[in-house]
Amino acid sequence: MAEEKKKKVIIHNKTPMPAQDPVARSRNFQEVALGYTEEDARLEAGRCLQCKNEPCRQGCPVEVNIPAFIKLIQEGDLDGAIARIKENNPLPAVCGRVCPQESQCEKYCTLGAKHDPVGIGRLERFVADRELGLGVTLPGKAASTGKKVAVVGSGPSGLTCASDLAKLGHAVTVFEALHVAGGVLMYGIPEFRLPKRVVQAEVENVKKLGVEIQVNSVIGRIDTVDELLERYDAVYLGTGAGLPYFMDIPGENACGVYSANEFLTRTNLMKAYLFPECDTPIRVGSRVAVLGGGNVAMDAARTALRLGASESWIVYRRSEAELPARHEEYEHAREEGVKFSFLTAPTRILEDDKGWVTGMECLRCELGEPDASGRRSPVTVCGSEFVLPVDVVVVAIGQGPNPLVPRTTKGLALTKRGNIVADESGATSKPGVYAGGDVVTGAATVILAAGAGKAAARSIHRHLTGATA
C-alpha cells in the first residue's frame, strides 16, 4: 500500500465547495453550499487513496462502504456509487449536508494526517443530489408479511425505520404530530443549510415504498401507545428531543425571548420570513443574542441575520475551543458576520415597563477544572457584570425528550432525564415497543438517529417473523 501511495500525486487541499458569497447569503434563505459539479466530484474522488484498512469507514456510525463508493465515482459509475451508500444510509442527500464529517469519517481519513481529508460528505451529497434530480430507482420490496407496524415520529429515525420495515414487507403507518413529515429536518435545520425540497424528496421516497404517513396525529392524545398496540404488531418510538430547555434566569418570559425551537420553527416550518405572505409572524429585533454554542445556536444566530437583525451575537459561557458546534458552521457564522461573546454567562434578562426585552445582564467567566464531559467548566468572575443591549434573546442551550408519550404509556422505563431506555436493538422495557434516535440518546445527530431506526427495523423484523433481515 505504501508503494501505491507514493506513485499517486497527492492533492493537498479539498476541492473547494462552490458557495454563495457570505455578504449576499447572510441576507437570504437560499442554500449556502451549492454542491459539487461532476468535474469537482471526479477531482475530489481522485484524491482518495483507497486504503485497504478503510479507517474512514470506522468513523461512520452506519459504516457506509466509503472507499467502495468513492472508487465507483473514480470509475464514473455514479449510479453504482449512490446505490452503495444507500445500502447503509437511507438519507444521503440530508447526511451529505448536515453530518459532522470532521468528527466522523473524515477525521479518520489517512490523508487528513498531513493534508485535507477527502471531502467524503461533499461526494456523498453530489451523488445523492444527482439521483434525486434524475428520479430515484426504488429498491426491491419483499413479499407482504401481513404484519403491521406503527412508527411514531417522522424525523430521520422514524423515516429510516419505516422505510426499512416496508422493504422487508411489513405494512407501516407513521404518525406525525406536525402538519408535515421530517421532524427537525423540517422545523429545526434552516433552509439555507438543508433545503426543504431535499427533505420532502426523501419523504416522498419513503412513501413510494408504501409507507403511509398520517400527519396531524399526536400520539398520547389521539391514540396512546397502548391503543396502537391493539391495532399494530409492533410500535417504534422516534419522537425526538423536542422539549426546549430554558436557563431559569429572571426575565426569561419577557416579550422577545424565544426558545431556539420556537425561533426556528416559526422561520422554517411556518415560513415567518415570508410574512405577511405567510401568516405566521416573528419578532426579529435589531440586536439579537443567542445563548449557547452548539449547531442549534449557530442556526439561530445565522437565521436572525437573514431575518434582518443588524447584530447577531452568540453568547457562550466557555471559550472558542470548547464550542460544541461543527467547525464549518462556526466558520460560516463568522463569515456572515455573527459576533461572539465567549466566556459570558447571562444572569438576567432586562425588560421595559411593557415587558419587552431591553438587554441582558451577563457575567464574565474563566475556565476552571474539566467537568464530567471533559470540557473545562466556566467559573463566573465576581463583579464582572455588564449589560449586552439586545432586544431579542434566543435560548439554545439544549432540548430534552418530549414527555407526552412517556407520560401516557404504561410500563415504559425512562432515564432520570426522561429519555426512553432502549437497548442497541431498540427494544424498550415494554414488549412490542421499540425506540431510537434523540428520544433515547438525547439530542444527537441525524445519522445516529437514522442508524437507530435501522437497527430497530432489524429487530422488529426478527420479533415479527423470527427471521434475520
Added chain:
Amino acid sequence: MYKVLKKTELAPSILDLYVIEAPKVAAKARAGQFIILRIDGQGERIPLTIADFDREKGTVTLVAQRAGKTTTQMGKLRAGDSIADFVGPLGEPTHIENYGRVVTVGGGVGVAPTHPIARALKEAGNEVISIIGARTRDLLFWEEEMRKVCTRLLVTTDDGSYVRKGFVTDVLKEVMDEKKPDLVVAIGPQPMMRAVCNLTREYGVKTIVSLNSIMVDGTGMCGCCRVTVGGKTRFVCVDGPDFDGHEVDFAELARRSALYREQEKDSLDRYTQRCQCHGGEH
C-alpha cells in the same frame, strides 16, 4: 383535508360556529381540550377550544371570534369547503369529579368552551350553575344549549340590552353570596378571567381558568405558550390549558398575548384590502 360540514354566524361578522368533520378527534375529545388548525399552506396554526363533539357523527364544533386575519379568513368558509390541517385533541382535559356545587362562568366567545365542561360536571353529579355574559345582546349565544347542560342558567349583558345589566362577576358575586360554591370554572377574555379570580380569591373558592396563550405547535416543542403559574413556568398546550386561576400571572400572560399586535394588524389590513379589491369575495 378536513371538511366544514356546517358554518353559521352566531353574531354577524363577529362570531362564527363551525362543524368540522374529524372523526378521530371527535372519538377522543374531552371537555376542556382544544384543537389547532391551519386553513391552508400559507396559514398560521391557531388553537380553538372544542365547543362540542359528536362521536357518532364524527364531528367537532368550534366557535371562533373574528379577532384577526385567520379567524376573519375562516369567516369566509362555507359548508363544503375544507381546511388543510386540524390536529387534536390537545391539552389535558378538564378534571371532572363530583365537587358538589360548581359555577361555570363564560364570557363572550368563552361561553362555548364552558358548554362541554358544564355538561360533564353535571353528568358527574354536580349542581352546575352556569353564568353566561356578553357585551351586548347580539353577541350572546347558546342560551338554550347552555340551559340544557346545567342546573341553573344566569344570563347578563354588560350594557343591559338583554335580561339584566352587569358583568359576569356581578352575577358571580350574588351566586357566591347566596351559597359558597365548591369550584368555579371561568373561561373568557383574559381581563374577565382575571377579575373572576380576584373575586373568588376573596371568597376562598378554588377557580379553574382556561388560558389562551399564543401557540405554534401545541405539543410542548416550542415553549411559545409558556406562562408563569405559582412561580413556575408551565406550557399551556401540554400542562394546561386549565390552571388554578389564583396562581396565574395574568399580567405576564397579557403582555405575551400582545407580542405580535403590530404584525397582526398589518396582516389583517392587507387581507381586508385584498378582499375589497376582489369585490368582497375571496
